[in-house]
Amino acid sequence: MAIPYFYPKSLIMKISAAFLFTITLLTASCNQGNKKTIPILKTNTANNSLTIAETIAYKNGLDKFDQLEQIDFTFNVNRGENHFERSWQWRPKENNVTYIKDKDTISFNRNAVDSIIMRYDASFINDKYWLLAPFNLVWDEGLTISEPKKEIAPLSRQETNVLTITYSDEGGYTPGDAYDLYYGNDFMLQEWVFRKGNDTVPSMITTWEAYKDYGGLKIATMHKDSLGDFKLYFTDIKVD
Helix, strand or coil: CCCCCCCCCCCCCCCCHHHHHHHHHCHHHCCHHHECCCCCCCCCCCCCCCCHHHHHHHHCCHHHHHHCCCEEEEEEEEECCEEEEEEEEEECCCCEEEEEECCEEEEEECCCCCCCCHHHHHHHHHHHHHHHHHHHHHHECCEEECCCEEEECCCCCCEEEEEEEEECCCCCCCCCCEEEEEECCCCCEEEEEEEHHHCCCCCEEEECEEEEEECCEEEEEEEECCCCCEEEEEEEEEEC
8 A cells, every 4th residue: 555645734844753754654634725614513414405425424423513512532553563643632613622642732723723833733634534534525625526336445345335526626735636435325434545636546545444433423443454554543532
């Protein structure tokens, strides 16, 4: 599996070796430069007129998001014998974020991010995207969503549903990137393919598995590559 190399916006600054390792490793999902402000949604889904993308988001619990006051989680990556982790506390209604790693604790508001905080904000955006990617089918601006079709999934080798999202060439941290989302008849993601710059060659392919329910939010707590050498997973998830 090829890991894309990406440095968000103003991350051309002094970064610790561990932090640089993580930014280099985990960039398949940092497209939220195209994001809207996270909405507190009160949408009636009973009209049966949702698109496939919206259905995926709501099947994962998007309608419960407006009830959420705080979500805590630890973002973990194993690549071979190397392990990295960092923890977050997020209060979406206030847009307040706290970063916790080793002895460092940094709190900031995402409405007032300066050049010093930006590297932490970029990491938060990345980690949150992995945590709640289905919601971004509704939250994000500047993306094109394909018609669904049937394809052989790259990892399971089983025929399944696939939806492709492509981000605009303008704006965002990684403009023009594409994701192929493989999902079951229950509308839950099973695998995804990240293609940097909408290339035809995959940059990253991982599973979506080990789903758990947290206050109505259905979260895939494990992502693996084809060999299991790369594992990205979440622990210490708490929803209030």
